[in-house]
Amino acid sequence: MERPAWAPEEVDMTRPSVARVYDYYLGGSHNFEADRRFAGQVLEVLPEMASVAQANRAFLRRAVRYLCAQGVTQFLDLGSGIPTAGNVHEIAAAEVPDSRVLYVDNDPIAAVHSRALLSGDDRTEVVAADLTDPARLLADPLLRAHLDLDRPVAVLLVSVLHFVQDSQDPAGIIRSYMDATVPGSHLVISHASNEGNTAADSAQSIYNRDRSPNAMRMRSVEEVRTLFGDLTLLDPGVVRIPAWRPESPVGPEAERYPGVAGVARL
Template identity: 50%
Template structure:
């Protein structure tokens, strides 16, 4: 239990000696709001207040976050089972239980993982968690600049781009506006991948709750990260540069290879579509 559960635990937020100097605590952060939806405690009061505004309009936001996290777990497990030993997690967010390195390294201890985020709190906490782990790191970069991400010294050190890998873009591209051409961003990462690689994508949609999600988009307008929700067709177009979509294609997050079909429930409440693309 932590701050998000109402406990008096504000020491973390007051730790100005630890907190990165470039953290914006005046406006809510989508990464820290997402942490709140998941029941985490790496968030500030401004994040909790905005997250509560969202939940008042759309309680399914918690379902969205949990289903997305479960999709991440399943897709990483799928990758390991199909020979993937290195992962590039773009827009990785704040560390919570079930990070990519925890999932992959539980199966293959020397699986290599590079996390990428532009949120200083997320990067600082990730690096703290990864202390002593020689096969994983986190870099502070903007995922919309693939060249900087791919050529970062830590990416080059830990990832072998001549070998298959999995790139993850989970619950991040809906913070990229149309004028930054998210499909071209995906294509740029796709072009850097060796044969046998995968790209996992999940993306929020307003298809089923357009009115309430319009209100949510309005709330995010007053945070550091404005939201841009897209249709299934638009999300499918983002992975057009890949030759193959792993079955079942572009579906709601809980419908993507669930452990038990009883877990799917009402898939529309997940508020997001997901897919795994593959370069044969």
């Protein structure tokens, strides 16, 4: 298997990666045969997975635009993934040109491509780090230099918390990040859910097989709502992803959508 020039030497091309599988769902080109095979297994049981990924990106766009309208111009994008169309810095800059974004991901390819994409953009930076270690990330000099934690920050956890297991205390991780921010900051979550969707159950089981990119823990609407802790949930609360402040009416099929989302204010 020939290694592409864009793939760092430390990347194991024979094992699928969450970031690269998601890149494939979105129609990206920075993925390997192992990622495509894995994605193909998921698509067999959940054929709408590619459209699910697209709808999740659309939710991210709506949420960032909303936050910019509220005067939030700093974004901490945790588990940001491999750059593709509609990145946070692009969405935010279109609304508020001096917005600042810090991307964080532990996938080497995600970090390499983010840095290449953002070369020369001093409003956006990249940190290669694991979001499940908030103390280490929050102490990172680049984060402290790039984001002013004395001003409101939007903490984005979009399509990533279902790869954080209960034993890792996702609520505690979130609380650590939000405790480092000031009133007026916001938390954005989208999360895979198998509530009312047996096909999503089947997809979850594939992620939990041997050699999977990461174990997956889908959560119910109520479990995701709990992750927001005592923050103030904005209308319409935690809902199926297409139903969060949609730009056009959504049909009844949204009730089976295998993902939920919400935005809350500190």
